Amino acid sequence: MAEEEFAELGSDRSLLLVDDDNAFLTRLARAMEKRGFQTEIAETVSAGKAIVQNRAPAYAVIDLRLEDGNGLEVVEALRERRPEARIVVLTGYGAIATAVAAVKMGATDYLSKPADANDITNALLAKGEALPPPPENPMSADRVRWEHIQRVYELCDRNVSETARRLNMHRRTLQRILAKRSPR
Template identity: 75%
Template sequence: MAESQNIGPDPSLLLVDDDEIFLGRMARALQKRGFEVAMAGSVADARAIVQSSPPAYAVVDLRLEDGNGLDVVDALREARADARIVVLTGYGAIATAVAAVKMGATDYLSKPADADEVMRALISSTTEVLPPAPESPMSADRVRWEHIQRVYEQCERNVSETARRLHMHRRTLQRILAKRSPR
């Protein structure tokens, strides 16, 4: 494929996800695009692969059954500073995106993301000023929910302290936190 020319001299890629079906599909799709894919279903498996042969690229799910994908990002950053890492998660929130980028992730994508999106994130040039505008940006309700979640995480998941900082009634905040995120 034409896109595989942009991969570089080392096409090694670590794909970490605890969803076996997704892991297999994404691995096949990325192999077709020119990557040499190593798969891991857990933080422990991923760390073992990183220690034995650190890949040039990685796609890491944020929430894994045996831990947090950010542990894999940290281990890979220590083993190979030039690795391009994309954090992929079904639980997208601004706070986790910021944490992933601070730990060394190159990009952060929310599921469902297809192989083309992942490929673009992995090989995108760091000189690009702005990404293209999203086709469907977040709603105002979603932005509000994201802000509440960020403050909640900063307050170490303390509802009373979060309510004080947001100037909200504690019970109102509890109801908001109990609901699913708006689309």
């Protein structure tokens, strides 16, 4: 590929990938290298923070839940060392509350897994405050309801009775909802 194709990346093409799923991490690293990034990978929070302390990258893709902690620790460390870094938080546990927390900690964007390399690249290279295009497959009404219930449940420290009271719902109804898997 020609250098002009990578001009959008800027002069510093360093990209930190932090995920505890080794197969996904390897595939993503290869795909991002094909797009012109110079990747470094880490499978733990401590390894990610060590890379950030050694040489803070211009870009980062960080999984939220890792074996040894929360990926937001890496986001925070990178934000301290390199405030202008573009950071995308990835997670298989998509919830509105975690997305808000990630953005407050300094993430540029938040994507739910499975996200492909094109989605990640677009999120990393998005400029300014422009709104992203609407999703091709928006959340269903059931999913939005589930997210809201989960958020209130977490705000109530996972107390079912308090959550039911705040949602104006019978406790047993809430327990049945919480026992089910999240809708797609």
